[in-house]
Amino acid sequence: MNDSATNQKQDLSGSLAPWTKAPQEVAETLASDPKTGLSTQAATRKLAEVGPNRLADTKGVSPILLFIEQFKSPLLIILMIGAAISFYTQHYVDAVAIAVIVILNALISFMQEFRAAQSLAALKEMSAPLAFVKRDGNWVEIPAADIVPGDLMRFKAGDIIAADVRFTEAARLAVDEAALTGESEPVDKHTLPIDDEKIVLADRLNMGFMSTKVTNGTGEGIATGTGMATEVGHIAHLMATAEDPKTPLQIRIEKLSKVLIAAALGVVAIVIGIGIFQGMDVTEMLNTAISLSVAAIPEGLPTVVTIVLTLGSQRMVANNALARKLSSVETLGTTSVICSDKTGTLTQNQMQVMRTWAGGKTWDVSGEGFDPNGEFVDADGNVADIRKEFDLRQMLNISAYCNDAELITKDGRPAVQGNPTEGALVVAAAKVGLSRARLQERKVQTMEAFPFDSTRKMMSVHTKLPNGENFLIAKGAPDVILKRAKGVWLNGELHELTDEIRAQVEGVIEDFGGRALRTLAIAFRQTDDGTFDPEDPEQNIILIGIHGIMDPPRPEVRGAVEDATSAGIRTVMITGDHAVTAQAIAEQIGIKTRDDQTVHTGVELDAMSDKDLEGIVPNAAVFARVTPEHKLRIVKAMQNTGEVAAMTGDGVNDAPALRTADIGVAMGIAGTSVAKDSAALVLLDDNFSTIVKAVKEGRRIYDNLLKFVRQALTANVAEVSTILFAFMLMGADPLMPLTPLMILWVNLVSDGIPALALGFEKADDDIMERKPRAKDEDIFAGGLKERILVRGLAVGFVSYLAFKEGLSLGLSLETAQTMAFVTIMFAQLWHVFDARTNTSLFRKSPFGNPKLLMAVALSLALSAIAVFTPLGHFVLGTTSLSVYLLLGCAFVAALPTFLLSGAKEVFGWKWL
Numbered sequence: 001m002n003d004s005a006t007n008q009k010q011d012l013s014g015s016l017a018p019w020t021k022a023p024q025e026v027a028e029t030l031a032s033d034p035k036t037g038l039s040t041q042a043a044t045r046k047l048a049e050v051g052p053n054r055l056a057d058t059k060g061v062s063p064i065l066l067f068i069e070q071f072k073s074p075l076l077i078i079l080m081i082g083a084a085i086s087f088y089t090q091h092y093v094d095a096v097a098i099a100v101i102v103i104l105n106a107l108i109s110f111m112q113e114f115r116a117a118q119s120l121a122a123l124k125e126m127s128a129p130l131a132f133v134k135r136d137g138n139w140v141e142i143p144a145a146d147i148v149p150g151d152l153m154r155f156k157a158g159d160i161i162a163a164d165v166r167f168t169e170a171a172r173l174a175v176d177e178a179a180l181t182g183e184s185e186p187v188d189k190h191t192l193p194i195d196d197e198k199i200v201l202a203d204r205l206n207m208g209f210m211s212t213k214v215t216n217g218t219g220e221g222i223a224t225g226t227g228m229a230t231e232v233g234h235i236a237h238l239m240a241t242a243e244d245p246k247t248p249l250q251i252r253i254e255k256l257s258k259v260l261i262a263a264a265l266g267v268v269a270i271v272i273g274i275g276i277f278q279g280m281d282v283t284e285m286l287n288t289a290i291s292l293s294v295a296a297i298p299e300g301l302p303t304v305v306t307i308v309l310t311l312g313s314q315r316m317v318a319n320n321a322l323a324r325k326l327s328s329v330e331t332l333g334t335t336s337v338i339c340s341d342k343t344g345t346l347t348q349n350q351m352q353v354m355r356t357w358a359g360g361k362t363w364d365v366s367g368e369g370f371d372p373n374g375e376f377v378d379a380d381g382n383v384a385d386i387r388k389e390f391d392l393r394q395m396l397n398i399s400a401y402c403n404d405a406e407l408i409t410k411d412g413r414p415a416v417q418g419n420p421t422e423g424a425l426v427v428a429a430a431k432v433g434l435s436r437a438r439l440q441e442r443k444v445q446t447m448e449a450f451p452f453d454s455t456r457k458m459m460s461v462h463t464k465l466p467n468g469e470n471f472l473i474a475k476g477a478p479d480v481i482l483k484r485a486k487g488v489w490l491n492g493e494l495h496e497l498t499d500e501i502r503a504q505v506e507g508v509i510e511d512f513g514g515r516a517l518r519t520l521a522i523a524f525r526q527t528d529d530g531t532f533d534p535e536d537p538e539q540n541i542i543l544i545g546i547h548g549i550m551d552p553p554r555p556e557v558r559g560a561v562e563d564a565t566s567a568g569i570r571t572v573m574i575t576g577d578h579a580v581t582a583q584a585i586a587e588q589i590g591i592k593t594r595d596d597q598t599v600h601t602g603v604e605l606d607a608m609s610d611k612d613l614e615g616i617v618p619n620a621a622v623f624a625r626v627t628p629e630h631k632l633r634i635v636k637a638m639q640n641t642g643e644v645a646a647m648t649g650d651g652v653n654d655a656p657a658l659r660t661a662d663i664g665v666a667m668g669i670a671g672t673s674v675a676k677d678s679a680a681l682v683l684l685d686d687n688f689s690t691i692v693k694a695v696k697e698g699r700r701i702y703d704n705l706l707k708f709v710r711q712a713l714t715a716n717v718a719e720v721s722t723i724l725f726a727f728m729l730m731g732a733d734p735l736m737p738l739t740p741l742m743i744l745w746v747n748l749v750s751d752g753i754p755a756l757a758l759g760f761e762k763a764d765d766d767i768m769e770r771k772p773r774a775k776d777e778d779i780f781a782g783g784l785k786e787r788i789l790v791r792g793l794a795v796g797f798v799s800y801l802a803f804k805e806g807l808s809l810g811l812s813l814e815t816a817q818t819m820a821f822v823t824i825m826f827a828q829l830w831h832v833f834d835a836r837t838n839t840s841l842f843r844k845s846p847f848g849n850p851k852l853l854m855a856v857a858l859s860l861a862l863s864a865i866a867v868f869t870p871l872g873h874f875v876l877g878t879t880s881l882s883v884y885l886l887l888g889c890a891f892v893a894a895l896p897t898f899l900l901s902g903a904k905e906v907f908g909w910k911w912l
Contacts, residue, residue: 017197018166018207018222018224019166019193019194019199019204019206019207020193020194020195020196020197021166021193022193023166023167023168023191023222026166026222026224027150027168027222030149030150030222030223030224031150032150032151032152032222033152034152034168034222035152036134036137036152037133037134037135037137037150037151037152037222038133038134038135038148038150038151038152039135039136040135040136042150043135043146043148043150043151046148046149046150047146047148050148050149050226050227050229051227052145052146052227053144053145053146053147053148053162053163053226053227054144054145054227055227055228055232055233055236056227056228056233056236056237063110067106067107067110070106070107070110071102071106076102076106080099080102083095083099083102101744101748129143129144130142130143130144130162131143131144131147131153131162131163132153132154132155133147133151133152133153133154133223134151134152134153134154135151139154144162144163147162147163147223147226148223148226149223149224149225149226149229150222150223151163151222151223152168152220152221152222152223153165153220153221153222153223154218154219154220155173155208155214155218155219155220155221156214156217156218157214157215157216157217157218158213158214159213159214160211160212160213160214161175161208161209161210161211161212161213161214162210163210163223163224163225163226163230164207164208164209164210164223164224164225164226164229164230164231165207165208165221165222165223165224166206166207166221166222166224167189167190167191167206167207167208167219167220167221168191168220168221168222169191169218169219169220169221170189170190170191170206170217170219171217171218171219171453172216172217172218172451172452172453173188173189173190173214173216173217173218173219174186174187174188174189174214174215174216174217175187175189175208175212175213175214175215176212176213176214176215177202177209177212178343178650178651179211179212179650179651179652179653179672179674180201180209180211180212180231180232180235180651180652180653181201181202181576181651181653185351185419185420185421186215186216186419187202187205188205188452188453189205189206189208189219190205190206191206192206193206194206198603198606200602200603200625200626200627201231201627202576202625203625207224208221209230209231209232210225210226210230210231210232210233211232211652232652234628234629235628235652235653235655235656238628238629238632238655238656239655239656239659239678248330248331248334248644248662248773248775248777249305249327249330249331249702249705250327251775251776252777252778252779253301253305253779255778255779256301256709256779260297260298260716263720264292264297267292267720267724268289268292270724271285271288271289271292271723271724271727272285272288272289274727274728275288275727278733278734288723288727288736292720292723297716298709298712298713298715298716298747301709301712304708304712304752304755304756304759305705305708307756307759308701308704308705308708308756308759309323309327309329309330309701311759311760312329312330312697312698312700312701312759313329315697316329316681316694316697317684319690319693319694319697320668320683320684320685320687320690321681321682321683321684321690321691321693321694321697322668322681322682322683322684323680323681324676324679324680324681324682325680325681327680328663328680328681329697329698329701330698330701330702330705331644331646331662331663331680331698332646332663332681332691332694332695332697332698332699333695333697333698333699333700333701333702333772333773334644334662334698334702334772334773334775335569335644335645335646335662335663335695335698335772336568336569336570336643336644336645336772336775337569337570337571337572337638337643337644337645337646338564338569338570338571338572338645338646338648338691339572339574339631339634339635339638339645339646339647339648339657339661340571340572340573340574340648340688340691341573341574341575341648341649341650341654341667342573342575342577342582342585343551343575343577344650344667344669344670344686345648345650345667345683345686345687345688346553346554346557346573346585346589346591346688347551347552347553347554347585348368348551348552348553348554349551349670349686350370350416350420350551350552351420351421351423351424351549351550351551352365352367352368352424352427352428352549352550352551352552353365353424353425353427353428353547353548353549354515354517354548354549354550354552355512355515355517355547355548356376356392356395356428356545356546356547356548357508357512357545357546357548358389358391358392358395358396358544358545359390359391359392359395359489359490359491359492359544359545360391360490360491361378361389361391361392361491362378362379362508363376363377363378363384363392364376364377364378365377365428365431367427367431368552368555370407370413370414370415370416370423370427371414371427372407372414372427372430372431373431374431375431376389376392376431376432384432386432386433386434390492391489391490391491391492391544391545392432392545393432393434394524394544395522395544395545396428396429396432396434397429397434397439398473398474398475398522398523398524398544399425399426399428399429399475399522399547400425400426400429400430400434400435400436400439401436401439401444401461401463401473402459402460402461402473402474402475402522403418403422403425403426403436403475404418404419404422404451404459405417405418405419405422405423405425405426406418406423406426406436407423407426407427407430407435414427421518421520421549424547424549425475425520425547425549428547442466443465443466444463444464444465444466445463445464446461446462446463447462447463447464447470448461448462448534449461449462450462450537450538452476456476456480456538457476457477457480458474458475458476458477458480458481458538459474459475459476460472460473460474460475460537460538461473461474462527462532462534462537469526469528470526470527470528470532471524471525471526471527472524472525472527472532472537472538472541473522473523473524474522474523474524474537474538474541475520475521475522475523476520476521476523476538477519477520477521478505478509478519478520478521478546480521481521481523481541481543482497482502482505482506482521482543484523484538484539484540484541485497485523485540485541485542485543486540486541486542487542487543488501488505488542488543488544489542489543489544489545494542497543505543505546508546509546512546512548513580514584515548515550515584516550516580516581516582516583516584516585517548517549517550518548518549518550518581519546519547519548519549520546520547520549521543521545521546521547522543522544522545522546522547523538523541523542523543523544524541524542524544525539525540525541525542550581553585553588553589554687554688554689556687556689557589557688557689558588558589558590559689560688560689560691560692561589561590561591561688562590563692563768564692564695565590566768566769567692567695567696567768567769567770567771567772568770568771568772569695569772571591572591572617572620572621572622572623573585573586573591573621573622573623573624574622574623574626574631574634574647575622575623575624575625575626576624576625576626576653577624577625578624578625579599579601579622579624579625581624582599582622582624583599583622583624586599586621586622591621591622592621592622596619597619597620597621598616598619598620598621598622599620599621599622599623599624600616600620600622600623600624601623601624601625601626602623602624602625602626602627602630603625605623605626605630605633605634610633610636610637610640613633613634613637614637614640614641617634617637617638617641617643618641627653628652628653628654628655628656628657629656631647631649631653631654631656631657632656632657632660634657635647635657635660635661636660639662642774642775643775644662644663644772644775645661645662645663646661646662646663646664646665646691647660647661647663647664647665648665648666648667648683648688648691649664649665649666649667649671649675649679650666650667650670650671650672650675650686651671651672651674651675652672652674652675654666654675654678655674655675655677655678656678658675658678658679659678659679663680663681664678664679664680664681665679665680665681665682665683665691666678666679666681666682666683667682667683667686668682668683668684668685668686669684669685669686670686671686681694695768696763696767696768697763699763699767699768699770700761700762700763700767701759702773703761703763703764703767704758704759704760704761705759706779706784707755707758707761707835707836708755708756708758708759708835709779709784710784710787710788710835711751711754711755711758711828711831711832711835712747712751712752712755713788713792714787714788714791714792714795714828714831714835715746715747715751715792715795715824715828716747716792717788717789717791717792717793717795717796718791718792718793718795718796718799718824718827718828719738719743719746719747719796719824720792720796721792721793721795721796721797721800722737722738722796722799722800722803722820722824723736723737723738724796725796725797725800726800726803729800729804730804735807735813735816736817737799737800737803737816737817737820738799738817738820738821738824739817739876739877741875741876741877742817742821742876742877742878745821745866745876746821746824746825746828749859749862749863749866750825750828750829750859750862750863750866751825751828751829751832751859753855753858753859753862754828754829754832754852754855754856754859755832755835756855757832757849757851757852757854757855757856758832758835758836758849758852760849760851760852761836761848761849761852762848762849782838783838783910786912787912790900790912791831791834791896791897791900794895794896794900795824795827795828795831795893795896796824798823798827798892798893798895798896799820799823799824799827799893800820801892802816802819802820802822802823802888802889802892803816803817803819803820803823804816805819806818806819806820806885812879814877814878814879815879815881817877817878818867818878818879818881819881819885819889821867821876821878822863822867822881822886822889822890822893823889823892823893824893825859825863825893826889826890826893826894827893827894827896827897829856829859829860829893830893830894830896830897830898831896831897832852832856833846833852833897834897834900834901836848836849836852838910840901840904840905841897841898841901842901842902842905843905866878867879867880867881868880900912
């Protein structure tokens with residue numbers, strides 16, 4: 001952010017707070033005029049001072065530098081050193097093979113990372129290219145980039161607001177700010193000052209913001225902020241400065257790399273020390289060092305991790321979750337708290353009439369979304385017969401006729417065209433067969449319409465019935481209707497609005513409010529008495545009913561929240577909506593189930609330090625009326641208290657938090673491109689329950705990665721220990737039981753292929769009953785280290801025995817090496833079935849993973865090529881074995897797996 005833009009932002013949002021001032025005062029502060037705007041000369045001067053009205057550019061990532069970065073991996077450095085030594089000692093085949101492995105791993109990592117976030121680019125695309133401003137007293141169209149603070153701007157329905165503005169005129173002006181504030185409905189704007197400097201963004205009703213869209217009416221306003229000094233610019237700054245956190249898997253792989261490197265260096269040092277003590281040739285010691293470094297490093301680890309994550313991401317897509325970052329697939333399995341937006345994620349994003357009070361009787365309304373199929377049911381469970389319920393019928397007729405929305409069919413499904421709240425009334429009427437079209441068919445006529453505006457807070461229509469009678473029908477805020485009402489229609493009769501009846505009506509309004517329902521009152525009056533005044537039409541009206549409207553929870557969400565809770569995952573609602581509404585929804589769907597779970601607002605967060613915020617997040621269930629900065633602070637506070645936080649969102653306002661969270665989850669249907677580009681996961685159905693399914697998949701993937709690590713590292717320990725046993729037990733002139741290329745073959749082919757098939761293992765039955773793994777949990781937790789060491793040493797010992805037996809039989813060194821090679825290959829093929837489970841080989845059917853059986857068969861076929869073909873003999877240095885030797889190696893190779901699994905089954909030793 002440039003200095004001038006920063007200063008401008010501070011001046012306007014701090015000392016000036018334009019929403020608190022009259023338009024004239026705002027104009028004077030900006031050296032402008034609320035009627036004539038700026039002169040061309042003044043605008044040119046300001047443009048030079050504050051710069052163009054666009055978001056700051058960010059530096060792109062150089063593909064070449066990013067590719068070079070991949071070679072900083074400690075695992076690859078060790079292998080590169082090994083390749084260099086092989087080349088130096090003229091083992092060219094070994095050098096080329098190792099170099100190819102290094103380059104392939106670097107390429108795969110490069111392709112995974114070269115998906116630079118395009119969030120700011122998407123943010124720029126939301127800006128308007130052109131705008132109408134008043135210069136020198138004349139309206140002109142200019143590039144939006146040329147707008148400066150003080151410019152007088154003009155707007156109409158369909159326009160994208162190109163800068164932050166203080167409205168000076170507003171005629172039925174409504175703006176869709178959902179992407180910025182999270183408000184699900186267009187916001188009605190006015191021009192009056194708001195006497196609260198700290199009021200949240202969503203309640204600044206006299207302000208317009210860059211990148212939001214005018215949905216209704218016309219207006220004018222003075223530009224108060226441009227470029228990075230706008231609210232969108234502030235979000236862009238938060239996004240640019242937000243750091244992508246390392247995923248738990250990345251952290252664990254880094255720790256594993258350090259362990260492997262330390263182990264490799266330690267073993268190499270020991271062997272070289274023994275070699276020097278025994279007077280070995282330097283070249284021979286270097287060859288041994290190469291073999292050990294290759295043996296200690298699981299070369300296929302980066303590749304297999306990527307492949308397993310890719311397979312998992314494909315399964316997630318089938319469940320409507322698209323992973324933009326592969327590492328996020330596993331992160332879901334570690335998630336301990338889900339911070340979820342309300343509208344569209346936990347709720348249906350479809351305003352519905354849930355409860356209606358008509359003529360003194362209360363009805364619950366059934367049916368979901370825009371579906372006109374449903375019923376009105378009274379307190380006794382009786383379904384309304386609309387032919388007999390006169391009061392309800394007339395109320396719904398008025399609701400349908402005094403309305404600008406329509407019920408249409410879109411993509412074969414019912415949908416609302418128009419304002420969502422008005423659409424809810426249209427759908428409610430349709431549930432009992434009533435509609436505006438039906439009334440028009442019966443010759444009901446409109447004589448004059450009085451549209452809704454933010455001053456009157458009502459809409460009314462002057463109508464003529466087929467019998468010639470004239471009625472004014474109206475809908476609006478209950479408090480406004482009650483102030484203008486002379487009576488209430490109860491049980492088919494007109495009653496004077498006494499204090500007792502007023503208290504009854506207010507009790508209904510309070511009851512609806514306590515259920516988090518927005519209330520809308522319906523009224524009428526006959527106008528044949530000659531007292532009707534078109535200048536003030538809504539006089540002496542009669543209240544007939546009240547609608548309770550809300551965006552209800554998705555039916556499946558409560559079960560998904562319960563599943564998350566049983567898996568040890570908290571769900572926290574973070575929304576731009578009001579606290580009362582948010583709390584009621586949270587209680588309905590099981591997010592807030594206890595009194596000690598707290599609800600906080602953005603205003604409260606402003607008064608808190610980051611330390612105070614960290615103190616409340618463990619018990620918080622709801623954060624309401626929050627800003628983008630609040631969301632960012634909440635996520636950071638959770639991370640600082642040890643949580644692995646998933647954050648959902650769909651708007652521009654969610655982008656900074658989506659990027660900072662351990663895993664950002666964007667909505668695929670309702671989400672903006674900015675939110676999607678900032679997120680690691682995109683929900684293709686905008687459904688909270690999909691997140692819970694993805695968590696299960698994430699846990700399955702991590703379990704399978706651990707199975708791969710166990711299988712791969714057992715092979716590495718076996719290879720290293722085979723060489724170590726030879727050095728320690730063969731006296732002063734030890735021979736190498738395995739060549740570097742034999743070790744590479746085991747790691748990448750004979751063992752690597754079956755190990756990869758472990759990625760297809762099904763989830764354990766109790767996978768969603770476990771608590772989330774701790775963020776800093778070691779990859780070797782749960783006895784994995786002990787199992788790897790015990791089985792690896794056992795396999796290494798029998799492989800050494802096979803090598804020693806070959807030499808004892810007077811066979812050639814190549815034949816003895818081939819026997820050790822075949823033994824270790826067979827041992828790993830037996831072991832892969834044990835690696836599938838933490839219990840016992842004998843408790844899990846070997847036929848549960850058909851792909852594993854296919855992989856074992858393929859491994860055997862390729863290993864046969866390595867042992868019995870001239871090509872294998874040339875590349876790997878193997879020789880063909882007799883059937884007797886082959887079967888003997890296979891039998892010896894089975895002993896570690898079956899004996900250790902049997903001991904585990906009999907004695908219950910978990911470390912086995």
